[in-house]
Amino acid sequence: MKRLTxxxxxxxxxxxxxxxxxxxxLAAEGALIVATDIDVGGGEETHGRIIASGGHARFLVQDVADEDRWAEVVADTMASHGRLDILVNNAGIGLGTLVTEMTLEAWNRQVAINLTGVFLGCKHVIPAMRAGGRGGxxxxxxxVAGLEGAAGLAGYxxxxxxxxxxxxxxxxxxxxxxxxxRVNSVHPGIIDTPIWTRIDQGGLSLAQTAEAHTGANALSPDVIAAAGAPLGYAGQPEDVARGIAFLASDDSRYMTGSELVIDGGWTA
Incomplete structure (x- = not known):
């Protein structure tokens, strides 16, 4: 049987x-997915990919910094499915800016999405999990930026x-x-995702700040990883997803408050 059926x-x-x-x-492991994002087109594409692969999923538009929307998403999930077992607080942004040049707006935006969004998700999901009586x-x-500092990424x-x-x-x-x-955190390193090439207006991309951190002379995730990660290459999103699936499953039943670092040896 699949681990999350x-x-x-x-x-x-x-x-x-x-x-x-x-x-x-998670869908491939048997879970029914409630996928959320502010990006409607991308969210609907994710939903379609899961359905096409034989999985079960729904897509809901959500700004994770909006508490009222969190309450609605959890209520919708419970009304539609009668249970809630797993929460993956993944939504986040990275704005590369030196502290002396960082606007309060940029600081507050990162706090709202990266930190407040996680708090709100946990606040509203835990009562639903408790009501089910099955844990979660x-x-x-x-x-890895939550484990060590990086110049130009102080807010992140x-x-x-x-x-x-x-x-x-x-x-x-x-x-x-x-x-x-159980509540655990995951700490990805250089993962080949679009976040590396997004540049905040007037700021630095994550790739540029990582370049300064590692001494790499190009902005490719693979080049940056080769300079800073012992394995010498960038990870793929699936590498992190498989770690998350482990934490979501009973295979990790004795883990809570732990850090799962998936970084190719970056912080070793």
């Missing part, structure tokens, strides 16, 4: 990259570091409640 999972930021790969991998698994996607590092410690604190709260809910 019969379980229901919300995956945020599912329109592309790690979020899309996670939705597809929450996976918060952080980054701050939010991803916040996700890391928020995860640990919440894991202890759930453990104390004996509710069967």
């Amino acid at each position: 019969g379980r229901v999972a919300i995956v945020t930021g599912a329109a592309s990259g790690i979020g899309r790969a996670t939705a597809e991998v 698994s929450i996976i918060n996607v952080s980054s 590092c701050a939010t991803k570091g916040g996700v890391r410690l928020f995860t640990k604190a919440l894991a202890k709260e759930c453990a104390m409640a004996r509710d069967g809910i």
Whole structure:
């Protein structure tokens, strides 16, 4: 039997990259996916890909920084499926800007999506998981930037570091409640996704800041990874998705408050 047969999972930021790969991998393991994103076209494409592969999925438009929308998404999921077993807080953005040049708007935007979005997801999903009486698994996607600093990515590092410690604190709260809910974080390194080539207006792309960090002389994820990761190449979204599937499944039943680092040895 597939590891997640019969379980229901919300995956945020599912329109592309790690979020899309996670939705597809969890669906292949038997989960029914509620994929969410603000990118309607990408989200609908993810939904179509899962259905075409024989999986089960729905797509809902969601801004993860909107608390009212979180309440609606959880209520819709429970009304439609009667249960909620897995939450993957994946939605996030990276704005590469030096601190002295960073606007308050840029800082607040990263905090709202990367950190507040994770908090809101957990706040609204946990009561639904508890009501089901079966426990659940929450996976918060952080980054290697939540484990070590990077020049030009101070805002991103701050939010991803916040996700890391928020995860640990919440894991202890759930453990104390004996509710069967496990909470873990995932820390991807250089993964070949569109985020590496997106440039904030007036700022630096993640590739450029990683270039400065590693000394690589080109912006290709593979070149950056070769300069900084012992394995010498960039990871693929599926590499992270498979780790998330492990944390979502009973294979990791004795793990909570843990960090799963998937970085090709970057932080070793």
